[in-house]
Amino acid sequence: MSASPEPATAPLLELRGMTRSFPGVLANDQVDLSIAPGEIHALLGENGAGKSTLVKMIYGILKPDAGEILWKGEVTEIPSPAFARDLGIAMVFQHFSLFDSLTVFENIILGMDAGEDSARLRRDIAEISARYGLPLDPDRHVYTLSVGERQRIEIIRCLLLKPALLVMDEPTSVLTPQEVDQLFETLRQLADEGMSILYISHKLAEIKALCSHATILRGGRVVDSVAVDQETPATLAAKMMGAALAAEPEPGERVPGETRLALENLTLDAADEFGIPLRNISLQVRGGEILGIAGVAGNGQDELLKAISGETRATPGAVRIDGNDCGHLGPNDRRMLGLATIPEERLGHGAVPGIDLTGNGLLTAFRRLKLATRGFIHWGASGRFADSVVERFRVKASGNRAPADSLSGGNLQKFIVGREICQDPELLVVSQPTWGVDAGAARTIHDALRALAARGTAVLVISQDLDELMRISHRIAAICAGSVSATYRVGDVSAEQIGLLMAGTAELDGVEAVHAA
Amino acid sequence: METLLPTLLTIITAATPLLYAALGEMVTEKSGVLNLGVEGMMLVGAVVAFAAMHATGSASVAILAGLLAGAALSSIFAVLVLGFQSSQVATGLALTIFGIGLSALLGQGLVGVAYNGLPKLPIPFLSEIPFLGPLLFDHDILVYGSFVAVPLVAWFLARTRPGLVLRAVGNSHDAAHAIGYPVLRIRFLAILFGGAMAGIAGAYLSLAYSPLWIENMSAGRGWIALALVVFATWRPWRVLAGAYLFGGITILQLHAQAIGVGVPPQVMSMLPYVATIVVLVLISRDQNKIKLNAPGCIGKPFHPTA
């Protein structure tokens, strides 16, 4: 680990009074931050705290409304990403800026300045790959790579620029715990060689393990700037979340119920080259329990959800709800059997962007709640249903005529989760329930899922946030390359063991698998 | 054998306008923009080129005028689609409807005027090679241009950095923007190129293919060019193959009409359109192939402040 910077060293980057607003939101308010050479500095904050806005200003994607950036002690304006790169700032994005129909090599060369000699570049790539443990085949097309491999492209692309500052925006949300360890090795090695790293995260354990200093953002403001070794995860959490949120409760005792969902050897071909085939998935979910399925993004989560929801049909016997074979049934017939589903993508899948909340309520409830009969819609009843969801889940919206895309991510997710829960499902399948939503909304959603299970509903949660699953599930399994591992009691396994499952291990040695609750 | 050469030569003339228009549209689409206005741009290119020919008598001025007219029309589309975030499909349709009207208006005084066609420029020695000489080396400037355009576009897209950037912008405008490429400027240029090529295609129709001006003389070639881009799965050499295939079909039906195969002429004239549908179906059946080759962002609007 790199040592704490001596006070005498001039900071590499210093931000003073950075302010930026968007219509209706003050995303950054007078933010100060300072990074010394060779320092791994954490930018800590919940979703929605303003971390991404700040780094976009550092990288020249957004212009600040006010404030100044000092680079190596000099006031500098950063008008574009190209300018940032020239200064020596490189950035690994949370949502990768990769071109999936191009090759790895083409992706890398696009990040370099024009006139780069391609033979030399190939040598450089090979060298960096070897030196930092980042193996990659430059001639493969990106769409054939795993998410972890894609991140390697981004990192190599950055390292080729020999930057003085590497900015990493939530880099571990797409990695298994083992891959995280490997990444940290690489980052420490870079810091030892003198590179500064700005590490953006809301995961406290990672920051404890990796960073020396942390700047903590809440609601767009800096609440504190601390030396990490003076803090405990608890004190960091308190600063990050404020007093507003109490700790989440342990998952309650479950009431063992009937098997609601049974998948048996569910196997499905991929829809296209970009999709993942599902292979021999078998699992059961019982009433009253929450089963978590961990996994790195892009391992078949979406396909699994669609196979359960009925958006893709399955072979006979592969999907049973309450014992009814429903592989051939469409989404609405399955909903009538008591199923509710919540897809990962909010806008465009879970909700229609340009349609109002009334319409979006109607979207999945029209049959179960009889909001449309004989082909005609009852708008009055639909509006009242949307109102009831808004009220019960405290959705911030200007009323039921507000279009879905006018809501913030957290509020829209609350509306979608609420829409499904208000239909009293006996089985709920939800993918990435709190992905990218603010802390308050995440808490509301977790509480709602717990309450639903306590009422006897079977809940299946698919998530790439392992912490989340460890907090809310009774049992846990992992999905990798379209296969689901054996299932374990949450108390019986460690995060590292689940990491092995996420990396493709089918069963753990020495831990008893629990196939039904 | 003695009918083979003239047949092949007429196929070349029938294929040339399709080749220009499709190649231009392919580049536009590669940048992630679908411009359905090809038919309109071709017609305006045709009438402006013909009018310039009529006014100046210079073939090069006429071709240049057609090129600029196509590019000018495409710039309206570019401003609407890129600047005003309008729907690409609707705007492209508007461009075609506007282009049909505008070309008819501009061509008012030109109906009935005839002219000799573009001069042949035989290449010394090479054009005297039996068979191959007249086939490949005794054409007008635009046919030579089309011979060169295909490898040039192929080389540009596959081998040059601007070509790579163009493909990248079409694959993911968000990623390109994040790295710092000027997405809108690149798309603007790609649209202009598509318009210029459609303008040349139109110029070829009114200067060489049938050297006169008739309203709606492109007769759906702009649309066939759009289909050719899909047929070619966005690859330049396959655009060439497709254009010659359709040139062949056009000539086939003309020959069949001429020798009188006992089928009504209208039914024979349907052939290119029906063939377009058949080809489109054959290629679209394999959705995987389309998905792998189609530019990822095609048809999607891009607003850069996000």
Place this chain on the structure above:
Amino acid sequence: MLLKLIRRPSPSRAMVWLSPLIALALTLLSGVILFAFMGVDPAGALYAFFVEPLTSRYGWGELAVKATPLVLIAVALSIGFRAGVWNIGAEGQLILGAICGGGIALLFHDIEGFWILPLMILCGIAGGMAWAAIPAFLRTRFNANEILVSLMLTYVAGLFLSYLVHGPWRDTDGFNFPESRVFNASATLPTILSGTRLHLGAVMALAVVVAGWVLIARTLIGFQVKVIGEAPAAGRYAGFSVRRVIWFSLLLGGGAAGLAGLIEVAGPIGQLQPSISPGYGFTAIIVAFVGRLHPLGVLFAGLLMALSYLGGESAQITLNLPLAVTGVFQGMLLFFLLACDVLIHYRIRPASASAVKPS
């Protein structure tokens, strides 16, 4: 760039209605400039275009006659466009409607009967639907682009009609003109306003406007169409079938276009000719957009476009202006509309002004 677009928090309802009016104003302004360039007195030209056609009872009747096919087709097309199904081959479907419906008139030419006209209407609708079923089938079965297929079929339909009136259906007593026999009285739409050519078809168009409105505002299929158009994945999640919506949209558009074609040949034209439409199927696309894809808007837009046809004819007669001016006007109107529509979702600000103040 001098101007900057700033996204509105939610779409402006006022702009939804204002933008077509702004577009119309800009089109008229451009028209003035265009006429000035052509050396025509702009005031006179605008008068000839937009006022003179409506100075007589006959003129108003003609307005409705021209608006009828436009509104009929555009109401149906706008429902398809909402679904993102781009049927731009309505012109071909119109021709097939005319052929199939007109075929009945020719088949029973020597028979009088109250049932002939209804049968023609049914066959006209069926003909348009059948033609639209081809792109629907190829799109849902083979994923072939419906824009290109429906458009190619328009050329095929035109050639087919040409073949019929030059060949088997040519009137043997018609001095060798490529035309069918003139339909008899039972195969002709009755006129409903004396002194004009206004016929029963106009009433049908109004009925279609009302039906379209109910469909969009009240029915589940209307809702499905909107959902699939905005977000197909959300539609599948809701359990709506994309295939069904594609079929529905195309058959609806084809049926309406077929009806419009039959109305043309059984109404104002009264026989089959090589050309039975001045591009109503294409102009209806503009009508649909200018009418905001809403039946009521389509009604107004249809009347406006009908006026541009009449104006084109009147300007040709009185000012010797080319008929093509109409097409230029129509295209310009759509361009301006598409540009103005940016105001629904965005505000325009000078680029130097900074972002909106925080709330």
